[in-house]
Amino acid sequence: LRNQIVAMQSLWIEKKLEVDFDIPELKVFADESLMSQVWSNLFANAIKYNRMNGTITVRGFEVDDDVEIVISNSGAGIPQNDLPHIFERFYRVEKARTRTTESYGLGLAVVKRIIELHNGGISVTSVERQETVFMVRLAKQGNL
Numbered sequence: 001l002r003n004q005i006v007a008m009q010s011l012w013i014e015k016k017l018e019v020d021f022d023i024p025e026l027k028v029f030a031d032e033s034l035m036s037q038v039w040s041n042l043f044a045n046a047i048k049y050n051r052m053n054g055t056i057t058v059r060g061f062e063v064d065d066d067v068e069i070v071i072s073n074s075g076a077g078i079p080q081n082d083l084p085h086i087f088e089r090f091y092r093v094e095k096a097r098t099r100t101t102e103s104y105g106l107g108l109a110v111v112k113r114i115i116e117l118h119n120g121g122i123s124v125t126s127v128e129r130q131e132t133v134f135m136v137r138l139a140k141q142g143n144l
């Protein structure tokens with residue numbers, strides 16, 4: 001996640017975002033290259049659906065035998081009606097909201113499947129016109 005944040009630095013600097021990153025060294029039982037796809041999809045969304053001069057906050061915690069990563073971003077938020085659908089493939093909240101033509105609404109569908117492959121969980125909450133928060137849960141150890 002640290003690496004993805006650095007790799008996308010030019011994108012968030014361009015939008016004048018304030019990125020507040022604070023996660024301890026956490027070990028999770030997960031495929032590194034698949035997880036790097038998860039973090040880059042989530043972080044790319046946090047930039048793409050943010051506003052100018054907005055904020056992104058990343059936190060990590062240990063919760064019992066799990067690790068929880070929380071990524072919050074300011075911006076338009078996601079309407080309550082759309083929230084149950086955003087992990088569906090090809091689902092995008094508002095086609096007009098982003099001008100990018102390379103968006104397919106696949107990012108979160110991929111993220112969810114990768115997390116499920118690891119027996120983890122992902123959830124989202126959002127306050128319209130304020131912020132969106134994604135929470136990822138992964139086990140520290142795999143079950144033998």
Ligand code: ATP
Binds near residue numbers: 049073103104105
């Ligand atoms: P792709 O990731 O395939 O380029 P996408 O970003 O549109 O396209 P998803 O990443 O699956 O697709 O996200 C689905 C929709 O959920 C987005 O179109 C956007 O409307 C909404 N969304 C996702 N992440 C956020 C976020 N952090 N803040 C606000 N809205 C979001």
Ligand code: MG
Binds near residue numbers: 044106
């Ligand atoms: Mg996306």
